[in-house]
Amino acid sequence: MECVVQGIIESQHVEALQILLQGLCGVPKERVRVHELCLKSGPNLGVVPSEVRLLCDLAQPTPSWTVRHVGGAMRGAGAEQISVLVRTIVESKVGHNVLRFFYSLGYKLDHELLKEGFVFRFQRGAQITVTVTSANKMPKLYATDEAVPVTPGIQLVEITAPAAAENYSEVVAAVSSFCEYLAPLLHLSKPGVSMGIVPTAAAAAASLMSNSGAKTL
C-alpha cells in the first residue's frame, strides 16, 4: 500500500520549492529521468482489463527497469474524510526484456511519458518521497531524446509514502503534516482532485529565493 498526494506548481517557482524541500528534508536531491510506459491488456485478455506501468530509470549510468501495478484506492467513510489517497501498489525490479515480455503476454502500449526532475527521499514520521517532475511526450515511439513538455510551464509534485494496513493512519498523518509546510507554494490533494495553483505561490517563492540569497534566472 502507499499514501499519495499530488499538486501542480509553475516551473518558475520550482527552484524556490527545491530550496524549501532542501531545508525541510535535510538530504540532497536526486535526479529523476524516467521513461514511463503504460501498457494495457489486449481486447480478449483477462476477464477484466488490466494495466501495468513499466518504468525505465535513465538517470543512472545503466538503465534499470521496474514494473508497477497501481491498485484500487481504499474506500469507505473513513477514506472520504482523509485528504490523502491510500491505495494498493505492487512493484518489482525486472530485467531489461520486460517490455518484450509484456508484449508477448498480449499487452499493448497505451501511452508513454518521459518524466524529468528531482526527488527527495527522507524519514519524517514515515519514509516520504517528494518528486517534482515535468511530464514530456515523445513525438515518435520510444524517442526520449526528442521529448517535449506536455504542459509547458507547469510541473507535477507528488508525495508518496509506503504504508501497511496496520500503520496507514500514522503514515497519512505524517504525509498530511508535511504537506502543511508546502502550503504557501502549492495545494496538495488526492490524485484526480485538482486544486490548481496557489495564489500566494509567487510571493512565497520570492520570499524563499531572497532568504536563500538565490537568484531566479
Add this chain to the structure above:
Amino acid sequence: MPNQGVTLTTQILTEACQCVESQLGGAKDGRWKTALTYYRPALREASASGDLPRELLGVALHDQLGSYYFLLRAHRLILQADSSMQALMDKLQSYKPRVVLNFEGFQYRLGDFQVRVGKCVPSSEVLRGIMMEVEYLPLSSIEKSRQILEDFFDIWQDTVKKRSLPGHFILVEPNFADYGLQDHYTPQHTAVQYATCMTQLMAAVRN
C-alpha cells in the same frame, strides 16, 4: 525415469539419496525446495485465444528466495524479477496459475559438487518424478565445466546401476542460447533447466 511397469515411489527416492550418501560419501547439507507454476491466459472469449501464449511458466528457485523467473518457452524468453512479481501477476488477473509443481528433497556436499536429490510433486500430491541437480562449485563457465559434469553423471549412472534402482536418470540438456543466455552460469540458467526438465518429464509420462 522408472523402468517399464514400475510405479514411482518415495522408496526409489530414498534409495537414490542413499546412493549419494553411502556410495558417493555425500554429506547431507539441508533441504531444498523449488516451485514451478504453470499459468494460462484468462480469456473473455475462450475460443479466441489468438496470438496469446498458451503457457507461462513461473519459477521460484530454492536458493534465490528474493527473485522470481518467468519463462515463455514459445518466445524463448526468460524474465528475472523480484519475488513480488508473483503478487503483481496475481493483481493483473490476466494470467492465472493452473498447476503448481513442487520439487523438494535433500541437498548434499560431495567435495567440489553440490547435489540436490528430490521428488517432483504436483498439488495432487501424487509423485510425478525424481530429479537431481548437480552443481560444480569452482567454475561458472558452462563450457569449461561440461566434461566434469558429464563425468560425474557417468559415475552416478554406474552407482545407480549397481544399486539396482528400478529406473535410470536422463540428462537434461537445454539450449541456453535460445533464451539469450551466455556461457557464464546464472540462476536464469537454472530456471531454464527446470522448464526443460518438466517438458521432458511430461513427454515421458505421456509415452
